[in-house]
Amino acid sequence: DAMVIQNPRYQVTQFGKPVTLSCSQTLNHNVMYWYQQKSSQAPKLLFHYYDKDFNNEADTPDNFQSRRPNTSFCFLDIRSPGLGDAAMYLCATSREGGRGNTEAFFGQGTRLTVV
Amino acid sequence: AQTVTQSQPEMSVQEAETVTLSCTYDTSENNYYLFWYKQPPSRQMILVIRQEAYKQQNATENRFSVNFQKAAKSFSLKISDSQLGDTAMYFCAFMKQNRDDKIIFGKGTRLHILP
Numbered sequence: 129d130a131m132v133i134q135n136p137r138y139q140v141t142q143f144g145k146p147v148t149l150s151c152s153q154t155l156n157h158n159v160m161y162w163y164q165q166k167s168s169q170a171p172k173l174l175f176h177y178y179d180k181d182f183n184n185e186a187d188t189p190d191n192f193q194s195r196r197p198n199t200s201f202c203f204l205d206i207r208s209p210g211l212g213d214a215a216m217y218l219c220a221t222s223r224e225g226g227r228g229n230t231e232a233f234f235g236q237g238t239r240l241t242v243v
Numbered sequence: 244a245q246t247v248t249q250s251q252p253e254m255s256v257q258e259a260e261t262v263t264l265s266c267t268y269d270t271s272e273n274n275y276y277l278f279w280y281k282q283p284p285s286r287q288m289i290l291v292i293r294q295e296a297y298k299q300q301n302a303t304e305n306r307f308s309v310n311f312q313k314a315a316k317s318f319s320l321k322i323s324d325s326q327l328g329d330t331a332m333y334f335c336a337f338m339k340q341n342r343d344d345k346i347i348f349g350k351g352t353r354l355h356i357l358p
Contacts, residue, residue, distance in 0.1 A: 161345065170334060170348040171288075183345070216286060220346075230276060230338070232346050234288035 131155050134219050134235035141209050141242055149204040149238045151219030160202040161232065162194060163218040171218055177202065206240075214242045245270045247337050247349035255355040256325055263310075264320045264352045266335030272296075274340035277311065277318045280348075283331040291333070294318065296340070322354075330356045 132153045141147040151160065159178050163171035175184045177196045191213070193205040206213055216239050220232040246269045256262040268277070279291040294302045294311050301309050306326075310319045322329055335349040 168332075168351075168353070170350045173345050173347075176345055218288065220288075222346075231278065231290045231293055232288075233290075236285075236287045 132219060132221055132233050132235035134217075134238050136238060137236060139238055139240050141206075141240065143210065143242055144208045147206050147209055147240070149206075149217050149219075149240070151202045151204075151235055152200050153221045153233075154200070155221055155223070155233060156199060157221035157223045157233070158199075159222045160196060161218075161220040161222075162202070162204050163220065165216045165218055165237070174204070209240070209242045211242050214240055216240075245272070245337050245339070245347050247335050247347055249335050249349035249352050251352045252350070253353040253355070255357055257357050258325060258327060260325055261321060261323045262325055262354065264322075264333055264335075264354065266318045266320070266349060268316050268318065268335070268337050268349075270316070270337065270339075272339050276338045276340060277309075278336040278338070278346070279307070279309070279318075279320045280334045280336055281329075281331045282334065282351075283328075288334070292320065325356050327356050327358060330354060 135150045161176040162174045165171045174188045191207050195203045216237045218237045219235045222232045248267045275296045277294045280288050281291045282288045292302050292304045292307050301311050306323045308321045332351045332353050334351045336346050338346045
């Protein structure tokens with residue numbers, strides 16, 4: 129059974145047209161992460177939540193926003209997508225961050241194409 | 244800031260052989276986690292193995308084992324009896340043992356298992 133679910137799997141959007149990617153989890157984990165991964169590169173952390181506490185990476189462009197309305201759901205909003213934002217976007221969750229028997233569980237990702 | 248370095252961008256080995264993937268990291272922390280994640284061509288990231296820094300014993304999971312050298316800040320992955328299904332990108336990752344901290348990835352090693 130899928131534990132971290134990302135929708136849609138594939139998203140095509142027009143240059144400059146706002147787009148929202150969604151992530152849901154059935155694990156009841158405190159922490160949720162959004163990563164951007166371009167072809168053959170390491171995932172790059174955009175931001176993460178500990179419960180409702182939002183942590184933005186210093187180099188994440190303002191064009192990227194996030195919402196976490198409850199424990200189960202987290203959204204990535206790209207306000208004005210550019211061609212350089214085409215990538216795989218990965219959502220992940222972990223329990224209590226770095227405490228305990230921790231690991232991150234990843235969704236299958238959403239591949240974003242900007243046309 | 245923590246960094247993770249994987250010096251082997253790509254490797255190929257014959258099926259059934261043993262292969263070792265290298266990883267070094269830099270941190271001033273004493274308590275942390277290290278991970279190896281596998282990302283097959285289908286792109287979902289899955290955990291291969293985890294090591295807690297306070298444990299001296301090297302972690303093992305079936306055919307996968309690590310050589311953790313804390314003083315040298317080295318964390319290599321050994322895959323024994325390699326199988327075609329091991330073909331994937333492998334990422335070494337670091338997380339501080341801290342509330343809500345983030346996972347930092349190396350650039351990855353693309354591993355090809357040849358029939």
